[in-house]
Amino acid sequence: MAKLKQAKRKNNFAMWVMFSPYLFLLIAFGLIPVIMAILEVPHESRVNPDGGWDAFKIVLQDFRFLPAVGHVLGFMAIFVPTTIIFVIAMSLMLDLNPSKWKKWLRMSYIVPASISGAVAVLVWYAILQPTISPIREPLSWVGITTSDQIWQTKNLVYIFAIMAFFAIAGNWILIQFGSLQSISGEVIEAARVDGCSALQIALRIKLPLIKKYIVYMGVLIFAGGLQIFVEPELLNKGIYLGIAESWSLDQLAFELAFTTGDFGGASALSLMLLVPSLLGALVVIFKTDMFEEAEVNRNKKAEA
C-alpha cells in the first residue's frame, strides 16, 4: 500500500517536471496577457472618455465591427468546409493507393504548405496580378485583364480563402494520412472479406475511425480562420494601401489599439475573440473522445 502511494507521488513529480516548461509558457504567454487584457478594458480613452466596462458595448457598436464580422464569416464559410472536405478526400485517396509514387505525392502536398503567411501574400499577389501573372491567359478567359478587377475589397473573402487553403491544406492532408495509417490492417482486411468496396471502406470504416482527428482539425481550422490577420494586414499596408482596412476582427483590434489609441476597446475585442476559440478547445476535450481513447488504449496495453 505504502509502495503504491510512493509510486503515485513519483508519478506526480514526474508529471510536474514534464508539465512545467509548458506551464511556464502558458502562464507567461497565455494567462498573464489575458489578465492584463481584462485589467486594460476599463481604461479611459478618447473613444471611451469615462472609462469602465462600456468598452465592450462601444466596440460592439463600432461602425467597423459588423462589416468585419461579415468579412470573417464570409471567409470562413468558404475556407473551412472547402479545406475539411478536400483534406479528407485527398488523404483517403492517398491512403488508398500504396504506389511507389507516394513519397513524391506527399512532398507535393507539403511544398505549397511551406509558403504561408507573409510570403503567401506576395506569391498570390504575383499570381493574381494580371500584368505579371503566370496564369494571365486563363484569367483573361474569364475577362480579368486589369488589377482593379481583382483587388477590390469585395473579392477579398475569396482571395484570402484561396491563400489560407493552400497554406494549410497540404499539412493537414499529411496529418490525416498519418491518422489513417493508425487504423489496423486487420479491420480493413475484415471489411474487404465481408465484401466492402473501396468506397465503402473509405466512408463506412476509415472515416468513422478517424472522426476525432477530423473534429480536432475542424476546430483548429475554425479558430485559425477566425483570427485571420497577417494576410489582410499585409495586403492593406504593403500592397494596396487601405484595401483591407479593419477588414478582419483582429485587424480591428489592432487598429483600435494603434491608430485610435484605444487599448481598452482593443482588449475588449480580443477577449471576445478568445471565447469562440476557447469553446472550440473545450469541445475537443470534452465532447470528442480525442484524449480518453488514448488512455483506454494504454490501459488495454497494460492489461495485455
Place this chain on the structure above:
Amino acid sequence: MKKKYSLIAAAAVAVMAGTTVMAMPAQAAKPKITIWVDAPRLPGAKLYAQIMKKTVDVKVELKAQGELVQKVSLFNRVKKGWPDVVFGPPNDVSVLRDAANARALNDLAPASFWKDMEAGNQWCKGEDGKYYCVKNDLAQTVLWVNTKLMKDFGYTVPKTMADFEKIGLDIAKNHPGYSVGALGAQGAYSSFLWPSQCPVNQATSATAVKIAPKSPKCTRATTLLNNLINAGVMSTSAPWDADFIKDFGAANKVVMTIGPSWFGEFVIRPAGSWNVPAGQITAAPMPMWAGEKINYSGEWGGGIYTVSPHSKFPKEALAFAIFMVSDKRNVVDVANPDGSKGAPTFPASQKGNAFWKAKVSSDKYYAADPYPAMLEQSKKIFSGEKPVSYDTNSAMEGVFSNELKKSKNAQTALEAFATYATNLAKQLGYKVATS
C-alpha cells in the same frame, strides 16, 4: 510617395509586436538624439549623423511613415521610448498633438529660420500661432505635360478644367489608348477634389470638421472625373500600379496628368517607374475651375518633422529637421541608392528651395523648366483642408479608391468615403457638418 517603400512598412508592421522599446538617452556631455525617417529620407539622415559625429550622437532608425502614430500610445503608457525627431505624413501632426507628443518649436530655432519657413510651414501652425512641426516639402499639384505628345496631337496646354476635360474626351475619340492620369491612392483627392475646394477634411476647429460630398465644389469635380473615366482616358488604378505603368506610364502614353511636385523626380522619370525619355516632360500651372479666380492646388504628401516634448535635446532634434529642409548637402547633393542625387521633393524652406531650383531648372531632363509652375502653385495650395485627428489618408486610399474601382463612379466613391470618415470623426468626438 510612401507607396514604393510600403513593403518595408508592411514588414515593420508585421514585426511590430516584437520590436524592443529603446531606452531614453542618459544625460551626458555629448547630446544624443534618435531620429526616425522613412526610406527616401534615409540617405540624408545618415549623412547628418556622419556630419555631426563629433558634437552630437545621432542614432538613425528606418521606420515606415506614420509608425510613431501607431506606437506613441504605447510609449506614453510606459513613459519611455519616444524618438526625439520623426519624419511622418502631414496629417500626423494633429494625431501627435492629441497624444501630447508634438512640441511647439518656436523657441528652438532662431527667428531667421521661421522667417525662411513662413510661407511653407502654414500647415504646421496651430490655433495658438505656434509651429508644431516643420514641413519637409510642399507637395502642391501641378499639371504635368508631355510636350511631345501634346504637340503630336495638336493640343495646347489647358488653362481651365473645362479644357482639360475637352482634351481628355478628344483623346478618347481620336487617340484611344492614351491617358490623362490615374486616380488611385490619393490621386482623385489631391489633384481634383482638393483643388476644387471640395470639403473632404475641412477642420474648422480641433473638434469640428466639414465633410460635404454633395457640395457643388465636389460634384463638379466628380462629374468631370466620371466623364473621363467613362471615356476610358482616366484610370482608377494608382499611378504606380503595375498595369498602369505597363499600359500607360512605361508605354509613354500619358499625355498629361495632374500630380504633385514630386511626380517628376519620383514617378515620371525613374527607370523603374514610367521611365519617360528626356526632353518631353514639363510642369504647367493648374487649370482653373469655372467661376474661380485662383487656380488652387491640392497636396499629396508633403511630410513633416515633429519633435517630441520628451526629448532631452530638443534643439539638437530640431537642428536635424533644419538640415534636411534647408542644407544644400541634403537638398541637392546627398547620394541616393538609385544613383540620383538630392531630395526628389520641393523643399518647404526658401533657402533649401533655392538650391533645389538651381538643380531642377538646369536639369536637361525636362523639356522646359518645371520650376516656375511649381513655385506659382506652391503659393496656391488651398488652405481649407486641415490636419485631423483620425486617419483620413487610409480612408481615402482604402474606402474611396476601392469604391471607385468597383463602381467607376467618383461621386459614389466620395460619398462612401464621407460615410466612413464621418464615423471615424464622430467616434473621436468631432462635430461633423455636411453643408
